[in-house]
Amino acid sequence: MKQRIPLLLFLALIGVGPAVLPEFHVTLLNYIGLYSIVALGLVLLTGVGGLTSFGQAAFVGLGAYATGYLTTAHAVSPWLTLLAGLAVTAAVALVLGVLTLRLSGHYLPLGTIAWGISLYFLFGNLEFLGGHTGLTGIPVLELFGWKLDTGREFYYLIWLVLLGAVLATQNLLDSREGRAIRALKGGGLMAEAMGVDTARVKIVIFLIAALFACVSGWLYAHLQRFVNPTPFGLAIGIEYLFMAVVGGAAHVWGALVGAGVITVLKQWLQDLLPKIFGQSGNFEVIFFGVLLVLVLQRAREGIWPWLRRLVPLRSAQRHVAAAEPLPARQMPAPGTVLLEVKGARKAFGGLVANNDMNLSVKAGEVMALIGPNGAGKSTMFNCISGVDPVTAGEIRFLGERVDALASRQIARRGMGRTFQHVRLLPTMSVLENVALGAHLRGAKGVLSSSLHLERAEEARHLAEAKRQLERVGLGGHLFEEAGSLPLGQQRILEIARALAADPCLLLLDEPAAGLRYLEKQALAELLRRLRAQGMGILLVEHDMDFVMGLADRVVVMEFGEKIAEGLPEEVQKDPVVLEAYLGGVE
Amino acid sequence: MDSQIALLLAQDGVVNGAIYALLALALVLVFAVTRVIFIPQGEFVAYGALTLAAFQAGKTPGTVWLLLGAGVLVALIDTVMAVRTGSLNRLKRIVLWDLVLPVAVAGLVLWLEPAGLPLMVQVALSLAVVVPLGPMIYRLAYQPLAEASVLVLLIVSVAVHLALVGLGLLFFGAEGSRTTPFSEAQFALGTLTVNGQTLWVLGASAVLIVALYAFFGRTLYGKALRATAINRVGARLMGISTTMAGRLSFTLAAGIGALSGILIAPITTVYYDTGFLVGLKGFVAAIIAGLVSYPLAAAGAILVGLLEAFSSFWASAFKEVIVFTLIIPVLVWRSLTAHHVEEEE
Numbered sequence: 018m019k020q021r022i023p024l025l026l027f028l029a030l031i032g033v034g035p036a037v038l039p040e041f042h043v044t045l046l047n048y049i050g051l052y053s054i055v056a057l058g059l060v061l062l063t064g065v066g067g068l069t070s071f072g073q074a075a076f077v078g079l080g081a082y083a084t085g086y087l088t089t090a091h092a093v094s095p096w097l098t099l100l101a102g103l104a105v106t107a108a109v110a111l112v113l114g115v116l117t118l119r120l121s122g123h124y125l126p127l128g129t130i131a132w133g134i135s136l137y138f139l140f141g142n143l144e145f146l147g148g149h150t151g152l153t154g155i156p157v158l159e160l161f162g163w164k165l166d167t168g169r170e171f172y173y174l175i176w177l178v179l180l181g182a183v184l185a186t187q188n189l190l191d192s193r194e195g196r197a198i199r200a201l202k203g204g205g206l207m208a209e210a211m212g213v214d215t216a217r218v219k220i221v222i223f224l225i226a227a228l229f230a231c232v233s234g235w236l237y238a239h240l241q242r243f244v245n246p247t248p249f250g251l252a253i254g255i256e257y258l259f260m261a262v263v264g265g266a267a268h269v270w271g272a273l274v275g276a277g278v279i280t281v282l283k284q285w286l287q288d289l290l291p292k293i294f295g296q297s298g299n300f301e302v303i304f305f306g307v308l309l310v311l312v313l314q315r316a317r318e319g320i321w322p323w324l325r326r327l328v329p330l331r332s333a334q335r336h337v338a339a340a341e342p343l344p345a346r347q348m349p350a351p352g353t354v355l356l357e358v359k360g361a362r363k364a365f366g367g368l369v370a371n372n373d374m375n376l377s378v379k380a381g382e383v384m385a386l387i388g389p390n391g392a393g394k395s396t397m398f399n400c401i402s403g404v405d406p407v408t409a410g411e412i413r414f415l416g417e418r419v420d421a422l423a424s425r426q427i428a429r430r431g432m433g434r435t436f437q438h439v440r441l442l443p444t445m446s447v448l449e450n451v452a453l454g455a456h457l458r459g460a461k462g463v464l465s466s467s468l469h470l471e472r473a474e475e476a477r478h479l480a481e482a483k484r485q486l487e488r489v490g491l492g493g494h495l496f497e498e499a500g501s502l503p504l505g506q507q508r509i510l511e512i513a514r515a516l517a518a519d520p521c522l523l524l525l526d527e528p529a530a531g532l533r534y535l536e537k538q539a540l541a542e543l544l545r546r547l548r549a550q551g552m553g554i555l556l557v558e559h560d561m562d563f564v565m566g567l568a569d570r571v572v573v574m575e576f577g578e579k580i581a582e583g584l585p586e587e588v589q590k591d592p593v594v595l596e597a598y599l600g601g602v603e
Numbered sequence: 604m605d606s607q608i609a610l611l612l613a614q615d616g617v618v619n620g621a622i623y624a625l626l627a628l629a630l631v632l633v634f635a636v637t638r639v640i641f642i643p644q645g646e647f648v649a650y651g652a653l654t655l656a657a658f659q660a661g662k663t664p665g666t667v668w669l670l671l672g673a674g675v676l677v678a679l680i681d682t683v684m685a686v687r688t689g690s691l692n693r694l695k696r697i698v699l700w701d702l703v704l705p706v707a708v709a710g711l712v713l714w715l716e717p718a719g720l721p722l723m724v725q726v727a728l729s730l731a732v733v734v735p736l737g738p739m740i741y742r743l744a745y746q747p748l749a750e751a752s753v754l755v756l757l758i759v760s761v762a763v764h765l766a767l768v769g770l771g772l773l774f775f776g777a778e779g780s781r782t783t784p785f786s787e788a789q790f791a792l793g794t795l796t797v798n799g800q801t802l803w804v805l806g807a808s809a810v811l812i813v814a815l816y817a818f819f820g821r822t823l824y825g826k827a828l829r830a831t832a833i834n835r836v837g838a839r840l841m842g843i844s845t846t847m848a849g850r851l852s853f854t855l856a857a858g859i860g861a862l863s864g865i866l867i868a869p870i871t872t873v874y875y876d877t878g879f880l881v882g883l884k885g886f887v888a889a890i891i892a893g894l895v896s897y898p899l900a901a902a903g904a905i906l907v908g909l910l911e912a913f914s915s916f917w918a919s920a921f922k923e924v925i926v927f928t929l930i931i932p933v934l935v936w937r938s939l940t941a942h943h944v945e946e947e948e
Contacts, residue, residue, distance in 0.1 A: 069754055071761065116935050124934055126757055127640065127890060130883070131930040134923060142920040255761050262758060298772045306766025310759055314747045317755070 023328055031176055035169040043168050047240060049273075049280045050175035054233040056260040056272035057182055058226030063258065064266030065190065066222045067202035068118070069126040072133035073257045076227040078140055078249030079106045080234025085152040085244040086145065095158055099235050103228055110227035111220070118219045133251040140246040151245025158239045171240050178236065179273075182229055185467040187269050189225075192466035192475055193452070193459045198222055200442060200453055207440035210404060212428040212457035212518065221463055230257075252302075259305060263312050265321030274320050279305070335496060337448065337483045340476035343458050346431060346519050348551040349415070351381035355522045355553040356401065356432075361410035361420075363393075363400050363577075370396040371577045374410070378522060383544060383554045385564045385585075388574035389597060394557045395437050397574070398526055401555070402434045403427040414522070429457050433520030435511035437527050437557070443500025447491060447510060450499045451482035454517030485513040490539055505531035509540065522553040529563045541567050565589065573597065610795045612912040618801050618870070619884075620908025621808040622863045626885025627900035628815060629856040631892060635832035636852040638753050639745055642760040645882025646767035647733060647860025649875055652868035653771070654861075655729040656780035661718040665774025666732050667709050673739040674705035680743070701739070708732055722785065730861055737857025738850040745853075746846060764879065771875035779872035782865075804866045811859065812901065828852060880923070884911070887930045893937055 035043050055073050063069050083102030087093040093101070117128040141149045158165040158174070165171045189195050197218050200208035205215050238244050256279065264275020286301035294300060312319065349355065356378040363371040370393045378384045386394050399405040401412060403424035412420040419427050433454070441450050455478045461471035486492050489509050494502060499510060508528050515523055525544075529537050537560070544554060544567060558564045564571065564585070571588045573581040575597045581588050588594055626644055633641040650666050657664035678701035685693045708731045717725050744763050748755060786799030819825040830838040831848040839845055860882075864873065867881075884907050891903030907926060914925040 067754075069757065113931075116931055119935075124890070124937070126754070127886065128931060128934050131887070131927040134880075134883070135927045138921070138923045138927075142924070252765075255765065258758065258761075294773055296773075296776070298769075298777065300769050300773060302765040303769035303773070304766075306762040306764070306769065309762035310744050310766075313751075313755060313759055313762075 028180075031180075035172045040168065043172055045280065045284060047168055047172055047175055049277050050172075050179045051233050051237050051240075052257065052260060052276040052280060053273045054175075054179050054182055054236075055230045055257045056264065056276045057179075057186055057269065058229035059257055059261040060266055060269055060272045061186055061190075061198070061222050062226040063261055064268070064271070065202065066198055066219065068219060068223065069258070070129040070223075070226065071126055071251065071254045071258055072129035072136075073226065073230045074249045074251070074254035075133050075136035076106050076110065076230035077234035077237065077253075078136060078244075078246070079109060080231030081238040081244045081249070082140060082146055082152075082234075083231075084235050084238045085155050088156050089152055089154055090145070095156060095235075095239060099232070102231050102235050106227050106231035107224060110224050114220045114223040118216070118223060129254075130251060133254045137246055137250045140249060147245070149246060151243060153243040155238050155242045155244070157242070165239070168240070171236075175236055175240075178232060182232075183269055183273070186225075188469045189463060189467045190269070192469070192471060193456060193461065193478060194218075194221075194463050194466045196445075196449055196453045197456060199445060206404060206424075207436065208453075210402060210424045210428060210434060210436075211453055211514070212425045213453075214425060225463075256305070259309055262309065263319055265319030267318065268321040268325075271319050271321035274324065278320065282308075337479050337495065338476050340473070340480040342484070343455065343477050343481050343519070346521060348521055349380045351379075351551050353380045354378075355380055355415060356555065357411075357413040358397075358401065359411040359413075361397070361400055361407045361412060363396055363405070364408045369577055371400065371407070374574075374577075374579055376572050376579070376582070378553045378555050380521065380553045381548055381551045382569040383548055383556060383567050385556045385558060385568035385571045386574065387558065387561075387564060387571060388580075392574040393577040394574055395526055396577075398434065398437075398524055398555075398557065402432060402524055425457075428518060428520075431519075431521040432524065433515030433518045433522070434524035435508065435515055435526055435528060439504065439507045439511060441499045441507055441510065444498055446496050447486065447499050447502065448479060448482050448495045450510060451486055451513045451517050452478050454485075454514035455481050455519075457518055482513075482517055485516045486510075488516065489513045489543060503531070505533070505536060508532070509536075512540075512543075516547075521551070522555065523547065524555045526557045527559065528556070529558055529560050537563055607794055608916070612916055613909065614795065614797070614801065616909035616912030617905060618804050618908070619867075619911060620905035621805055622867055622881070622904075623885045623888050623907050624901040624904035625808055625811060625859050625863050626882055627888035627892065627904045628812065628897055629859040630882075630885055630889040631895065631897060631900050632815075632828075633852050633856045634889075635895065636828050637741075637745065637749070637849045638756060640753070640757045640760055641853075641856055642757075642764040642879075642882065643740070643767050644856060644860050644885065645878030645880070646764060646771060647737070647857050647878065648864035648867075648881050649771055649775075649873055649878035650733045650736070650767075651729055651861030651864030652782065652873040652877075653775045653780055653864075653875065654732055655725055655865050655868060656782050656873070657775070658712075658717040658725045658729060659782055660780070661716075663712065664732065665770070666736070667712055669770060669774070670705045670732055670736060670739075671709055673736060673743065674701045677701045677739050677742050700735075704735060708735070722783065726865055729865060730858065733861040734854060734858045737853040737855075737860075740857075741849050741853035746849060749845065749849065768876050768879065771878075775875045777875065779874040779877070780868070781872050782868040784869035800869050804870070807862070807866055811862070815855075815897075824851060884908075884926060887926065887933070890930060890937070891933050 034046060055077060059070065059073060080102040083105050084095055084098035087098040087101055088095055113132055117125050140146055146152065165174060190198065197208060197213040200213060201215060201218060208215050260275035260279045261272055263278060264273065265271025283301050286304055290300040291297045316323065354377055358374055358376050361371055361374040362369065374397060376384065386397065388394055400407045403419065403422055407420050410420065411418060414427065414430055414432060419430065459474050459478060461474050465471045483495060486495060489512055491506060491509060491513060499507065502510060508531060512525065512528060529540055532540060541563060548554060556564070556568065568585050571583065571585050572579055573588055573594050580597060581591045581594050630641055630644055633639055654664040654666045678697050681697045681701065682694065685691060685697065712728060712732065717728050740763060744759055745756065748759060784800045785803045788799035790797045819829055827843045828848055828851060830841065830843055831845055835845055864878065867873070885904065888904035888907050889900050892899035910929060911922060911926050915922045918925065
């Protein structure tokens with residue numbers, strides 16, 4: 018309860034605001050609310066998802082113009098025009114999203130600048146939207162006969178919508194879908210390997226951000242009662258991004274802080290600067306520009322994290338509730354062939370990394386893949402798990418050809434993997450990192466996550482993550498940041514994450530690197546237990562004691578090709594292998 | 604439309620396209636070397652044109668004060684850094700470039716009264732005022748973030764763009780200006796009349812492109828920039844200072860921008876915020892080239908210029924919509940042909 022005091026205080030202040038504040042301040046708070054809704058979408062899109070848009074103002078315009086046009090020209094009820102606006106925005110955002118979200122990094126924001134300008138000029142030049150003068154006479158909103166015709170009344174609607182959006186966004190981020198969204202930034206490849214359809218997740222957050230902007234535009238149109246193109250230009254779109262970045266783009270409340278700070282500052286500067294410079298104009302942009310550069314140079318996280326530190330309350334959850342275990346896969350009978358690689362070849366341009374590779378892994382065995390550095394072992398792993406598909410050859414998993422499938426489709430069929438270079442989300446807790454591994458074992462979508470109707474499933478996911486962490490011996494680190502663990506333990510964390518997906522075949526890329534002797538023994542013990550339960554394990558490892566003590570069969574690679582295969586003791590005596598490792602005797 | 608109008612529009616398109624080509628080259632250069640998407644490029648266009656216009660109107664342009672202010676700020680920051688790291692031998696260069704140079708330029712401007720001088724001297728003075736702003740802005744805004752992601756650098760660019768537009772309004776006011784043409788000559792080419800200024804634009808663009816080509820192909824500094832563009836870490840290991848590369852590429856970009864502005868100022872009225880749209884069209888061209896290929900960028904620029912000229916004839920109100928919507932199919936085409944380099948961004 019104590020953690021909620023600042024929030025309740027804030028809500029109380031917002032609640033009594035219109036009753037005690039002068040008209041001007043209520044208007045200012047109305048605008049802060051409207052801007053916050055848009056900035057909130059950008060927090061989700063940019064701060065959390067890592068996709069940048071300068072074009073949100075255009076979506077605000079779609080919402081405003083949809084209701085402006087339909088209510089004035091066709092006398093449609095404003096509540097219906099909200100739905101119409103949302104539909105139009107969703108359609109436009111979907112087309113733009115499908116076209117531009119495939120692009121990496123900087124092309125997307127450049128694309129948003131382009132459509133921001135295009136839509137702005139379109140609003141200003143379409144006859145039926147009133148051209149540059151805009152549309153007037155937009156009707157007052159009416160709710161069960163109650164007319165929202167003053168700023169004080171409208172205030173409650175705006176802030177209710179905003180707080181609802183904040184709650185929904187917070188809920189969404191704290192869910193299975195939310196983990197997938199958070200995995201986008203810096204972990205696209207890993208997220209795909211965990212079964213996340215990253216292209217879909219990107220479209221989803223882009224749509225949510227656009228729809229938030231559209232709602233803000235609808236509210237704006239009925240508050241102002243007229244619309245013209247000016248507030249939907251690129252400059253305002255840029256300002257929305259400023260709000261998110263200055264407030265703290267990675268935090269839901271950062272949107273409100275940023276919108277508040279920028280709006281108040283703008284108001285103040287617009288009064289002050291023309292007096293100083295002796296002429297009128299939008300001189301506040303000079304200060305905003307400088308301010309933003311300074312924020313990015315000095316405090317890239319924005320204001321919110323700093324504000325939060327002033328209130329020494331920690332609300333982080335510290336225990337995982339017991340829950341019914343997730344349904345488990347029927348393990349194949351021991352001895353069943355899980356994986357079969359036939360004539361696999363991988364070439365990067367002219368460089369052949371793998372040539373004519375053949376190997377197989379059965380249920381209930383540990384197969385080790387060894388070879389000198391650069392032999393092509395990790396490339397083989399990437400081919401098998403679909404991260405980087407083979408150039409030629411055939412890979413079968415559980416009898417089905419998988420060489421043309423994406424990594425998330427292969428993961429869904431029961432193959433789990435770890436990475437040679439650890440791929441974790443370093444600021445997320447150990448528990449949540451592992452819960453991401455269970456992504457494919459959930460079905461609840463964005464809507465039920467936003468409303469937190471999926472708590473039962475979420476509890477089962479977290480309980481599963483905890484169970485796997487205890488299984489690998491990291492049960493004491495559940496709530497630490499994953500990035501704070503030593504490298505060896507991060508590798509173990511990756512094993513727990515792979516296990517959370519309930520695989521029948523496990524691909525481990527150098528799991529023992531960086532572990533101490535006792536930790537290695539514990540790891541070997543864990544792998545033996547997994548093997549006894551029928552799991553197939555394909556292992557790349559350099560520690561020969563570890564490999565030879567554990568593996569049932571060994572495949573040796575050199576220069577991308579298989580040079581030997583057999584029982585550990587056979588391989589150790591093989592002269593070709595000895596030459597590969599120790600060099601030939603002249 | 605008869606062939607007469609078509610030729611006229613084509614001439615218009617090619618002239619604008621030549622300017623977009625110059626800007627696109629500068630954008631590609633800056634992006635390749637520093638990974639900065641240089642949105643403020645357009646402000647250099649406006650600053651160049653309006654500084655020249657202010658000289659011709661007998662006024663002292665505000666950019667002179669900006670140059671002095673930025674110089675002092677850079678000198679202060681660099682001096683503090685130099686003292687902190689104990690590298691006092693840098694002080695001489697700091698004083699020379701950030702204090703002596705701006706003061707000398709400002710003194711020259713105030714003392715010469717450029718309004719009565721020949722056009723070429725006015726042009727040279729305008730460049731002397733505007734171009735040093737390039738490396739100074741790099742030092743102030745970008746250098747502390749040189750290792751940040753492309754996305755952060757892009758947001759910085761947008762912020763710098765806004766600040767410079769605001770300053771442009773403050774310095775030059777909301778009214779637009781035109782400058783006197785470089786040449787009043789007119790030539791008849793068949794049925795078409797060609798202005799002297801058109802030839803100037805095309806000629807200057809061609810000369811600049813050849814000069815850039817020579818610079819990158821033949822000089823040590825040009826090769827250093829290319830090395831930095833290909834591999835920052837590798838270039839640094841070879842003793843190439845990435846800071847130097849950044850400042851040099853910003854100097855070139857500022858020079859190209861300001862010169863472009865000076866070239867178009869007699870043809871079109873330039874306002875304090877004209878540069879942004881002009882620069883963005885350079886961008887569309889640069890993006891057509893995937894921000895890497897110089898010849899493709901130039902070809903794309905001509906395409907953008909022609910598209911703009913012809914759409915202003917058929918649907919002038921939708922000119923900007925058409926030009927900027929072009930970018931979307933281009934982006935899609937690029938995304939389909941580009942190989943995946945998504946990781947390690």
